[in-house]
Amino acid sequence: MPVETSPTDAPPGAAPSSRAMMILMVPLMLVLFISNLDQTIVATALPSIGKDLNDLSGSSWIVTAYLLTSAVTTLIFGKLGDMYGRKKIFQFSIAVFLIGSLLCGMAGNLTLLIFFRALQGIGGGGLNSLVMAITGDLVPARQRAKYQAVTGMVATLALIAGPLLGGLFSDALSWRWIFFINLPIGVIAFLAVGARLHLPRPKSTTGRVDILGGLLATVFTTAVLLFTTWGGNDHPWTSGIILGLIALSVISLIVYILVERRAAEPITPLHLFRSSIFNLASAQFLIATLVLFVGMLYVPMFLQTVQHKSAFTAGLFVIPLLVGLVAAAMISGPFITKTGRYKIYPVVGSVLTGVSMWFLSLADQDTGALGLIVPLLFAGAGIGFFVQVALLAGQNAVDYKDLGVATGALNFFKSLGGAFGGALFGAILASSLASTTPSVAHSVDAFQTVFFWTVPFMALAFVLSLAMKEKPLSEEMMQVAEGKVDVPEY
Incomplete structure (x- = not known):
């Protein structure tokens, strides 16, 4: 003892x-x-x-x-x-x-x-x-x-x-x-x-540490983020810097794939992507986090810029989004482990989040607190269904020996979703603000555009959810979901 x-x-x-x-x-x-x-x-x-x-x-x-x-x-x-x-x-x-x-x-x-x-x-x-x-x-x-x-x-x-x-x-x-x-x-x-x-x-x-793979992944994602956010806004699409970034994206992706194929211990083993379920789960994780960060970043900015709320008050409105996410994950988890079924949750989640973000895109300078809190709460709940299932389905799609590396790869896509959400929708906001004469009405239009453009992403997530096959949970994954067995380390 x-x-x-x-x-x-x-x-x-x-x-x-x-x-x-x-x-x-x-x-x-x-x-x-x-x-x-x-x-x-x-x-x-x-x-x-x-x-x-x-x-x-x-x-x-x-x-x-x-x-x-x-x-x-x-x-x-x-x-x-x-x-x-x-x-x-x-x-x-x-x-x-x-x-x-x-x-x-x-x-x-x-x-x-x-x-x-x-x-x-x-x-x-x-x-x-x-x-x-x-x-x-x-x-x-x-x-x-x-x-x-x-x-x-x-x-x-x-x-x-x-x-x-x-x-x-x-x-x-x-x-x-x-x-x-x-x-x-x-x-x-x-x-x-x-x-x-x-x-x-x-x-x-x-x-061996796949440092080269990590550097190439960083170069690729940075180049993609830059040309998607700068193109048509800071620089014309045909400008040298945008064309150069597109070329860098393509080259770094090709080299990254070649490096990962030969790496002794790759940062993202390519054999994981032979599973369509894993691919769809990764895409769902990315999209869900993308929309989550749009809410976390641009709702407070909307409140401060359009409704002239204090920064502290604006921060309060992020809480319903996060509470909805946590609550949905806690509710769906026990049901998934009890029934072994999970496909319905991202289907419902995509509809719930898409409709909620559409309602949010109607907000203006006169929208009351309840008109923001309710859609944010339900948007968070929909994202919570996605996060719970994307991780579980992606883990369940691979062999147990690959569970640790698969979890790392899924979390990598989750982080990329947040990065893309912040950068891409920041570019949409900047473009909308730059195209009009500054005023409260034009600021409202700009933020409404930002919130509205999350809806097509959730429509894509809905299609991906329908396309995903529901593979029965393995015994190991049932134990992982119930907290009886840990995910192997990577």
Whole structure:
């Protein structure tokens, strides 16, 4: 039986005592909180940041840059932790995240802020996955469910608190405190991890990290984001820079596929995409997250720009969206594990979200609070059905030995959806605002256009949901869904 005075006193292979585990969980939860907080805390502050730095149209890239780099490093840092020890890589991730946070808070223009957010995302990408992996190192599989429930609660709390804290800091202090708040929390966690966390040494350092694949994936997605957002707005479609970005997208994709085919341990194994179910689940995950980030980013901006709400008040309206998402995922999960059936949920979810976003596209300067809260709540619920099923169906489509890497790939597409949502709809908003004379009515039209263009995406998601075959859940996946078995690490 492990001694309770220190986690490091436990016999090799034994789990820390409950008291010792809670001591270890505090810094892990602090890190998990700030890494999830930074996905949403910027949303309500974008108008304040854009106004202060004299560039509102490009402010969505503050979110996009973070999502883009964190999507890639989530997979890479997970592998580095396997090879060189999770504690070292975890502390490195915290340090990069904090340096990025400090530089973001000091940025003097939008270009520097976007660059530093990308740096922050490099560190942030490793934090979530490494917290889960470290918890798996410390706790036997049969006890992990209760700790995973705690991590899920902390992540959800951070996502909901983000818009509120972002608005509060923008109104009462400065948007720069959105980033400075990470420093004391992160430093405490860094020191606590260094002093208290002791993990088994990695068995081998002979594995290979697909860094080239990660870099190529970043180049490809960045090039696609740039030419889709700049084309027809900042630069003509026939301009040299747009044609060059299109060429770079095609070339980097071809090279990426060739590299992944030959990589010993590819970042996204190509054999996963032989399954049509996995392909459709990946597309659904991307589309659902894309629409989610449109709501999270542009509803607060609409409220501040059109209805002249404070940043804090605007942040309150993101809560129904997130509450609907969490509630739908919690409701559908037990039904799926009980019946083994899941196809109906994305079908219903696409209709629910599409109709809700259409109602949202009718909002104007006179729309009351209830007229926004109700469609946001149902839009979140529809997205919650998607998120729950896309992950489960994608995992169920592959062999159990590929479950870890499939989960990593699905989360990669989820992050890309958020990045595309922020960038693409930011371009739609900028184009709509630039094409008309500035006024309240024209601002309303611009935001209505943004919300309306989510509807075709949900129509596509509806078609994909109908096309997806419902493969019966395997016994392993039933146990994963019920929390009895963990997803293998990647």
